Amino acid sequence: MPKIVDHEKRKEHIAEAVWRLVRREGIEGASVRRVAEEAGLTLGALRHYFDAQNDLLAYAMRLLIRRVGARIDGLALTGQARADMELIIAQLAPLDQERLAEAEVWLAFAGKAVSDPAIRALSQEAHEALYDGFKRMIAALSERGLARPGIDTELEARLLHALVDGLVVHYTTYAEHLDPAGLMRIVSSHLDGLFRAD
Amino acid sequence: MPKIVDHEKRKEHIAEAVWRLVRREGIEGASVRRVAEEAGLTLGALRHYFDAQNDLLAYAMRLLIRRVGARIDGLALTGQARADMELIIAQLAPLDQERLAEAEVWLAFAGKAVSDPAIRALSQEAHEALYDGFKRMIAALSERGLARPGIDTELEARLLHALVDGLVVHYTTYAEHLDPAGLMRIVSSHLDGLFRAD
């Protein structure tokens, strides 16, 4: 066998080149040739890692989902429900350059999901995982008696999920005009209504 | 001069061809040749209406914004704040096939806005108009004493705006698995918290 460098590491390096191109020139700018150039490979070398452009784009999106998921899983949670919820939500929001980059790439893929079945399936997969996460968090609140009595768990989960994703869209598209801190203030304000009044 | 048919009507007809292509094959599928074919024109005829592809795409997005705006402006409002708010929000949501089509095209353009400055500017323009609308609605509630006391108008406007757009994204990307009626139930549930408790 050849090189010592891990095969998967190379694929991730290529996927990151896809991200940069998608941010700068849109998804249609992520042609196989441009990606190869951006990653410092020749066309043939790129083809060795990805048989088709579809695979390349799907992998780039999957890696994005995995990266965000890993950051959430690696979080040092406090055990305090309210703080932990905000901590998790903050990982999804474009609060710094790294997360803004992620959000931009995500938004570009979300747009392509309209017409591309493979991307759409990935999009839905991530959607469901996120919804389940929110649902579990809110159910946990109710079970521990922390939530405002009488709330509908699934409805509140969908509401919070939509609010977070909507804020991500707004603060990504409108990043030049909005203060990132405002995003978490809005989230916090909504969570106020979710918790039992003291 | 030639044909009796209005010049602007033709451009709208072409823009609608762009919408259909964007839905079916994504924005990169809206090449000038495909658009011409979809609209029943030759390449030269299309070029007579739009000098460049940029103009074509920008016009298609502008028309989309105008169509939604016109539908809202043409609404027969009841004068009842709560009902009118839901009526307006319903015009933005993918509740039927026509509005689902609009939402899909909007989402595709939102994705392109990441890398295309012209589309991004249009996106921001529509964003601001919508935000202002929500802000005025909520300010009107407060002035009429209908809103829950002590609310922050701008924060509540951003929150509602993000919630609505987030729901549009979710119910568009996830249309096969979600009941459109659920969207308005979630909106309604949020509005409950905005109005003064009786």
Added chain:
DNA sequence: CTTATTATAATACGATTGTATTATTAAAAA
């Protein structure tokens, strides 16, 4: 009726696209 203008059509240009093929290099396995 002639002229000017708008609309449509046909064709061409260079560039870029995704994919495929073939050959060469290098590292691991036998």
Added chain:
DNA sequence: TTTTTAATAATACAATCGTATTATAATAAG
């Protein structure tokens, strides 16, 4: 060391891309 296999490179192909040019048809204005 020989063999096998992963990796890279170079080149080619047909298709499509955005844009430009030129010519023709049709309608309105003079």
